Amino acid sequence: VTDLSEYRQQEESIDFSAREQTVAHPETGYEQELLTINFGPHHPATHGVLRLLVHLEGEVVRDLKPVIGYLHTGIEKTAEDKSYWKVIPVVERMDYLAYYFNAQAFCGAVETLVEVEVPKRAQYLRVIHLELNRIMSHLVWLGTSALDLGAISMFWYGFRERETILDLFEMSSGQRMHTRYFQVGGVIEDIPAGFEARVRAFCKEMPDRVEQYKALLAKNEIVLNRLRNVCPLSQEELLALGVTGPLLRAAGHPWDLRKAIPYSNYEDFDFKVPVGTVGDNYDRFFVRLAEINESVKIIEQALDGLPEGPFITEDRKVALPPRYELATSMEALIHHFKLVTEGFRVPPGEVYYAIESPRGELGCFVRSDGSSKPARVHVRDPSFVHMQAVAPMVKDAYIADLIATLACLDPIIGGVDR
């Protein structure tokens, strides 16, 4: 017993008697036992390896503790070992449904440190891809949430449109997921010929598709019964718990970083911020559906106003020289060699850069010590913070509503565990 670690000794000494108490029903007087069960880590409704320790009284959730970390891969530690531009593909893999957002948060932080100016065309191309990514993320959420409520067909429709977006990503960057398209100072490549026409075709089609989703779900009695007035949480409580994004907007607070603290030229675009009224699952559901339409509007405006010019900064100390220059310019070859071997050095300092991801405020904190590798990369992932809100939301609700609420919370475990 003596060679047990400190933690094991603690564990041995835990007193379980408090959990075995019986609770008498206030009216009937029947004694009911509190039942503690593991919900997950391998459960189809947890959207990943999330484990919830749920205390049930009959079918009613009395308390809940999220147990996370099953998908922890130490990305923040890995990032400290790589030069800045090689960090982009690792941070992209945190929230695996919002890879453009992860890359934007990291690149934005580094750009602030280096004080490099991103050309306007690059900003617009970023906006187009960010908003396509937002629609894609919401479609996956819509499909899987409907699946959790028992509607299988919605899943296929959602993934059909998602496939179109992934094809677009493949067209512009060569990859469907984790595209590494955003670079420090701009984007890696200009969009290919024909890309614009295909994005426009998609934008034309998407609002009709949203109408079709609504025809399937918005007046469906099962959906309404499962979502309306289920697990609401007030604005004040959400703000205290650090909740942002669609969850906060569903409760009526019109906070959107794209409007409030614009980045990447979002101030150029005309779009609305959909808000809900009471903050129940119904509002959470339809705020996201409305956001898809707003994203389509932003993409169309960005295509209309797409300026000519460079797609990445001309600063050769930060961005790779174009391929054709390597054969003719010694200077370009040296810059290329320096960037690929050592990477660029970043002035010392600490920067926090936040953007509006499909789930809320996605912030990236980067500390530089003056070398070519970051001394600390930390991502404030919205899903991680939102896990705190699950217990207050589902307290005294049925366990079936826990499934619906978890679906409407839209946690991405890759982002939670990093």
Added chain:
Amino acid sequence: VPDATGLELLAQELREAQPDSVHDTEFFRGKAALHIEPAAIRATLEFLRDKGFAFLVSVHGLDYYPREPRLGVQYELLNMEAADRIAVKLRVATDDPRVESVTPRWPAADHQEREVYDMFGVIFEGHPDLRRILMPEDYEGFPQRRDFPTGGEPVLFTKDEADGRDYTA
């Protein structure tokens, strides 16, 4: 944005309310930050909450190895009315890394303080449930510290188990 002068005024007011609380101010890339005494963290956040910085966005840890005091904890605050941000930074030494927890007043800090504890070993006093959050509960060491090697994870291979060997580092 609290510009450079606005930040100085804020720091001055805080100094008057809480003597010896502010070590330094920092205005870097258009963003304000207060460097404060660890003991004054709750009072500082309370003071900034009255100034409108009511939303605690993020708590993150840092390791300034080899500089002393090594560990840093930073609080990102947001003023939603003024669309404005400020950071509060503090430093603690590794031999006694204790900071008062702000979770009782800012529930948003709950998971994030646990993460800083998990990764850096900063002990948040008064936190209702300070356990490891991302690493396994019986894990030893604080992996985000700068002197913790990448790949320093002990692994047990079944082939070694047969030989009677234990975890290999």
